[in-house]
Amino acid sequence: VSRSRLLQLALPLVKEYGFTRETLARSALEWPQQPHTQPLSESAVSTLFGEGDAARRTLIGAWLEEGQIQMRAQPVSNVKDALNNRLRYNEPVLPLLPEAFALLASPKYGLPPFDVRPALRHATSIADEACHLANDASTGTSWYARRATLAAIYTAAGKHFSKLHQLTSPRSAPDFLESLLTTANETELFSRYIMKSWAGIIKSSGVF
Incomplete structure (x- = not known):
């Protein structure tokens, strides 16, 4: 087997x-x-x-990992399409994701506090893949800034997506994603969403 x-x-x-x-x-x-x-x-x-x-x-x-594979399998013309595809992959298991990331963040050897690095690695890997698929040509510091921004956007959109799913439906998630992509500010988005959003998602699971 x-x-x-x-x-x-x-x-x-x-x-x-x-x-x-x-x-x-x-x-x-x-x-x-x-x-x-x-x-x-x-x-x-x-x-x-x-x-x-x-x-x-x-x-x-x-x-x-399967989510990454499916991202690569779908042709896209821009970063927004790539991120939307990844959010749609999340949709069937949205209610399960807080607990899943809480588990990834939980200490393996009984030593607190929880570790948000797995969630950060996930968000940045999605951002990097989206840039690659959209043939993003940024270099130097703009390469890092672009991926930090997109990681924050993906995190924020995913959190919004999950809340909408709990209330009614996730139909407005693509619009929310597009609004973030349109108004993105690297520093503000990174500080506002990356750490706070994943910490909030993980804590909301009730595991900690």
Whole structure:
């Protein structure tokens, strides 16, 4: 049984079962060549994906990586299109993302405080990918400023997207994203959104 294949089979199950060990266990039921009649045992999940919450982190990592792959697979003409595509990828699991990032931010060895660096790396990787797909030609300090701005915009739009999803629907998220792209100020956006937004998202999960 291929670990990477099981991870791929687990991703469509996240919407129903969350970023959980159960999702990983149920991936065996989706194996096309030789479907299992029972989910993977707890020991099998631990052996393949890690003990305890390490398995959940593995699943979250696979989901984030698949998002990058899907971004690259869709032709875009500008950064806005790339970011919108990534936000749409998030949509099916929006209610699950605060807890997922809270888990990534939680200390692995019982030492507080929570670590927002995984969320920052996620936002900056999305920004970098969007620039690459849109053939952004910025260099030097403008290269860093451009990506910092887009990381902040993606974070802010994602937070707005999640709130709208909880209330009604995420239809206005593209408009909100476009307004941020139009009025972006590198310093203000970075200080206002990157740290505060991810800290707020993580804390709202109730884990901390």
